[in-house]
Amino acid sequence: MPEAPAPHHTRALRDAAGLAAAGLVPAAAVPGLEAVQARYSIAVTPAMARLIDPTDAxxxxxxxxxPRAEELVTAPHELLDPTADEAFTPVPGVVHRYPDRALLKPLLACPVYCRFCFRREVVGPDGGLLTEAELDAALAWFERTPGVREAILTGGDPLMLSPRRLGAILARLAAIPHIEVLRIHTRVPVADPGRVTAALAAAMGTETALYLCLHANHAREFSSAAATALARLTQAGVVLLGQSVLLRGVNDSAHALEDLFRTMLRHRVKPYYLHQLDHAPGTARFEVPPEEGRALLRQLRHRVTGLAWPTYVQERPGGAGKVPLGPVWEVG
Incomplete structure (x- = not known):
């Protein structure tokens, strides 16, 4: 579908009434969605709103x-903290689950709020921004933990930070002798591509190896504006990886996944992870069983180059970390 004309709004839509005014939900749905917004944050950027076909259910x-009213229904298998971040938080803003790497969450704000997010109970427009003292303590933790070789900025979305603040965080991490790799997880280049300014791209310039892991789930997210943002990053020397979530109604066909991975490669984004859905509350409608995911990947194996092949992974409950799901191949 071609990109729709720009909607009349210029700021992110953040409530049910705004979504209705933009023609993205029927007016009759507003009361039910107001109950959803009381629990979970809503944000749809103009860039994403332009890509939505409101005539296509x-x-x-x-x-x-x-948002949909089903989000308020929690299935028995769904968990408030499906990745068990809290149990692996030595200081505010840090998650240390694996021996050689740790997450740094400098803020909990995002440009958009995904309806399947495993951190949807905590992310929101108030930002959850670490104070200067908390950020200093988090960075000091990295400095005194020599077993950690990789620092992963996540959140929230780290590219919501100003170039100055992002650059300062990266510079301090890069100055730690035992930190060999920096990684940033973000949706900004597709969800709010105008944020990827020359200054933001320059803030990611570092002697330490830096990888930006882009979250995108459908080929149509790669708009012309997103292409410009990604080109700016690659021209600045940033290495791009892609991560996606297997989602019912979004990319649960071999055709949709092939389009997604091929589109990533055209924009110099190497598909890295395809995630099995985490069991966050109210997300059951997105569930694709692992056996179906494996079957989809088997269909793709001889249709796409190995460059387009991600690792299909699932987060184990209780914070036990990711495991690959296959598929398993018979040899002989």
């Missing part, structure tokens, strides 16, 4: 960002 972009 099965639009894969809308499915990711437009």
């Amino acid at each position: 099965a639009d894969p972009i809308a499915a990711q960002y437009i």
